[in-house]
Amino acid sequence: MEFCPKCGTVMFPKGECFECQCGYQKKITKKSLSDYEVSEKISTRENVIVTGDDVKTLPTTRAVCPKCKNKEAFWWLQQTRRADESETRFLRCSQCGYTWREYD
Structure with a gap:
């Protein structure tokens, strides 16, 4: 990759x-x-890659948006570092669309 x-x-x-x-x-x-x-x-019919802004099907969690202070966000995990390190958790505000990361 x-x-x-x-x-x-x-x-x-x-x-x-x-x-x-x-x-x-x-x-x-x-x-x-x-x-x-x-x-x-x-x-290619078997590949599912989410690259657009349509995240309405992603799971939601309670998280405070740093931009608008909304208390709900969509979330997903993505391997952004080496395989022996944990995934990065991405959150996108369900109201304003701001995206931020959380690391473990």
């Missing part, structure tokens, strides 16, 4: 670049392709 040096989230290939949701792009080179090994081929 390729991680964004600006925000730390996973970047996905798009055209000839790896692209992050924050807007950062990195050109795909032969060296970066040789770092990856395809272990299993699956059809």
Whole structure:
């Protein structure tokens, strides 16, 4: 996987670049392709990747938004660091849409 040096989230290939949701792009080179090994081929119908702002289907929790002080947020976990470290918990305010992180 390729991680964004600006925000730390996973970047996905798009055209000839790896692209992050924050807007950062990195050109795909032969060296970066040789770092990856395809272990299993699956059809694109089986892939589910949430990259948009439609988070209404995510679970909610009680959390105070640092921006608007709303007390409910959507949450999800994402592996943003090495595999031997815990996931990063992301929260998005259900009212204003502000997104922040929590680490364990």
